[in-house]
Every structure is written in structure tokens, then in C-alpha cells.
Amino acid sequence: MRLWQRTMIRLARSRTITDFMHASRLMRPFSSRFVGGGDAGQAVATAQELAGEGIAASLFYLGEYVDSEKLVRENVDALLKAIPAMAAAGLPLHVSVDPTQIGSVLSWSLCRENAFRLARAVAEVARGGSHPARPALMLDMEDAGVNRETLQLYFTLRENDLPAAVTIQSYLHRSLDDLRDLAAEGAFVRLVKGAFAESPAIAHTVRSARNASFKAAVDVLFSQRARERGVYPALGTHDHRMIDYAGMVAQANGWRRQDWEIEMLYGVRPGYQRRLVQQGFRVRLYLPFGRSWWPYSIRRVGETPRNLAFVLRSMAGA
Numbered sequence: 001m002r003l004w005q006r007t008m009i010r011l012a013r014s015r016t017i018t019d020f021m022h023a024s025r026l027m028r029p030f031s032s033r034f035v036g037g038g039d040a041g042q043a044v045a046t047a048q049e050l051a052g053e054g055i056a057a058s059l060f061y062l063g064e065y066v067d068s069e070k071l072v073r074e075n076v077d078a079l080l081k082a083i084p085a086m087a088a089a090g091l092p093l094h095v096s097v098d099p100t101q102i103g104s105v106l107s108w109s110l111c112r113e114n115a116f117r118l119a120r121a122v123a124e125v126a127r128g129g130s131h132p133a134r135p136a137l138m139l140d141m142e143d144a145g146v147n148r149e150t151l152q153l154y155f156t157l158r159e160n161d162l163p164a165a166v167t168i169q170s171y172l173h174r175s176l177d178d179l180r181d182l183a184a185e186g187a188f189v190r191l192v193k194g195a196f197a198e199s200p201a202i203a204h205t206v207r208s209a210r211n212a213s214f215k216a217a218v219d220v221l222f223s224q225r226a227r228e229r230g231v232y233p234a235l236g237t238h239d240h241r242m243i244d245y246a247g248m249v250a251q252a253n254g255w256r257r258q259d260w261e262i263e264m265l266y267g268v269r270p271g272y273q274r275r276l277v278q279q280g281f282r283v284r285l286y287l288p289f290g291r292s293w294w295p296y297s298i299r300r301v302g303e304t305p306r307n308l309a310f311v312l313r314s315m316a317g318a
């Protein structure tokens with residue numbers, strides 16, 4: 001599985017393949033499965049359709065590991081446009097961002113400056129809104145090389161009373177300690193298993209250990225103490241076993257269904273997403289938009305070969 005994942009990550013990072021895929025029409029149907037639109041307007045329209053089904057969205061502008069100032073500006077501007085558009089459409093305010101798309105590759109001070117601009121924009125428009133779900137600039141967690149700085153960025157935003165949230169990857173050995181710190185301050189935390197091919201020295205790499213680490217993290221995040229502190233957990237997983245487990249721990253520790261949410265990727269297990277809504281769970285979808293769809297989409301294939309079926313089907317239909 002790690003070899004498969006590494007190969008897909010290599011395909012995602014290859015500029016030649018990315019340019020070819022973006023120019024070719026062959027794989028367009030594949031991208032539309034996982035991508036909510038080419039620009040903010042289309043993404044907001046998709047988010048409105050989802051809202052009609054009781055599903056919230058977190059907008060994410062496509063583009064990662066960006067090493068040009070011009071592209072960083074473009075990424076930030078796209079989100080600065082999307083935030084008021086979401087508010088104008090009456091949608092709950094939530095955007096996700098990778099530190100490497102808003103400047104961390106060039107310098108962390110640039111990344112910080114941009115994160116502040118985005119979080120302030122969320123705070124600004126959220127003030128007038130009345131949606132009960134917490135508004136947030138959600139920091140995605142990328143490879144372990146940027147883990148500490150990303151967490152530090154989260155704490156700096158919160159010290160300035162800005163609506164920030166952060167993603168924690170349960171597969172990292174350090175994550176239980178990080179979660180305890182975050183639980184103590186009543187954080188909005190998205191828990192995921194982790195999507196990078198990290199070394200066994202710092203991460204659980206075997207499936208059974210990855211699942212056990214996710215459950216251990218759920219125990220911390222859904223403890224009675226975390227509830228009393230005002231933690232708002234988001235479970236970022238498509239794994240029904242993990243969701244069932246969290247539901248059980250949550251119930252045992254007195255969490256109500258509106259005190260936490262389940263997050264999935266747009267296009268992955270849509271039937272299951274809707275069943276969860278019918279059962280009264282809060283569901284939010286990570287909704288990417290923009291033109292740089294190849295790296296994001298091929299990473300989804302890296303996470304599970306099941307998603308390869310979409311590629312083959314879309315190629316057959318092209």
C-alpha cells in the first residue's frame with residue numbers, strides 16, 4: 001500500500017504529468033467527481049446544492065507546495081473571494097487551507113501573514129451570520145516536515161482570537177500529546193488518519209496500527225474532559241468502523257450529535273454521507289475548487305485503489 005501511495009504522490013508532484021493532465025480532456029470526468037467547480041462561484045453553487053441536502057462544505061482552493069509568490073497571491077485571492085461569496089449565499093463559513101499553498105515554501109512569515117488575512121476575513125463575515133456551526137479557517141496538515149510550524153501557526157491565530165482550526169494526523173507518534181494540548185484549550189480539531197508516506201520512526205505505517213492510533217485519538221478528543229473544555233471534534237474519515245467507534249465513545253461521554261461533525265471528501269462514499277445525515281449526524285464535505293485538479297485527484301487514488309475505479313470508468317466514457 002505504501003508503494004502504491006508513494007507512486008501516486010510522485011504522479012501528483014510531477015510537473016510534466018500535471019501539465020499534460022490539465023491540458024488533456026481525457027480525464028475531465030474524473031476530476032468532476034472530486035472537484036466542486038473551476039472557480040469560487042461554481043464551488044459556492046455546489047455548496048448550496050449540498051446545503052439543500054443538509055450537508056455543509058469546507059471550500060479548498062486547489063494548489064499545493066507552491067513556490068512562486070504570484071501563485072501564492074492567486075491562492076489567497078481565490079479564498080478571499082470565496083469567503084464573502086459563501087456568506088452571501090448563507091452558507092456556514094468554513095475554508096480549508098494548506099500552509100504550503102499560502103507561502104510556507106517561501107517563508108513562514110509570508111504564510112503567517114496570509115493565514116491572518118484569511119482568518120480575519122472569516123471572522124469579519126462570520127460576525128454578521130447566524131449559522132450555529134463554528135466558522136473556521138481550517139489548517140490542513142501536510143507532511144511531517146511542516147507539522148510543528150503548522151501547529152504553531154494555529155496557536156498564534158488562536159492567541160489573536162481568530163477563528164482557526166487545525167488538522168491532526170493520528171498516525172504520527174506525537175499526535176496524542178498534541179491532541180491533549182489542543183483538548184485543554186477547547187480547540188476545533190479535525191482528526192484524520194494521515195495521507196503521507198511517513199517513515200516508521202515517526203508514524204504508524206501498518207494498517208492495524210494506524211486504525212488503533214485513530215481510536216486512541218478519538219478517546220482523547222471525545223473524553224468528558226474535552227467536552228467540558230468546549231472541544232469541537234471533526235472526524236475526517238470515510239471509514240464507517242471509525243465513525244461507529246467515535247459515535248459510541250461520544251454517546252458514552254455525554255456528547256450530543258450537534259457537538260461534533262463528520263467530514264468527508266466531496267465525491268467519496270456519497271451514499272454513506274447522505275445516510276449519516278438521515279441518522280442526524282452533522283456532515284461536512286471538503287470541497288475543492290480551481291483548475292489545478294490533477295495532484296489532488298490522484299492523491300485520492302493513492303489513498304485507496306477503490307478510487308481508481310472512477311479513473312477507469314471516466315476514461316471509458318471519455
Ligand code: FDA
Pocket residue numbers: 139140141142167169192193194195196236237238239240263264265268269285286303304306307
Ligand atoms: P481508509 O482509506 O483507511 O479506509 C478504511 C475503510 O473505509 C476501507 O477499508 C473501507 O471499508 C472504507 N472506505 C474508505 N474509502 C472508501 C471508498 N472510497 N469507498 C468505499 N469504502 C471506503 N490527510 C492529511 O494527512 N492531512 C489533512 O489535512 C487531511 N485532511 C483531510 C480532510 C478530510 C475532510 C478528509 C476526509 C480526509 C483528510 N485527509 C487528510 C486524508 C486522510 O488522512 C486519509 O488519508 C483519508 O481520509 C483516507 O483514510 P480514511 O480514514 O478515510 O479511510
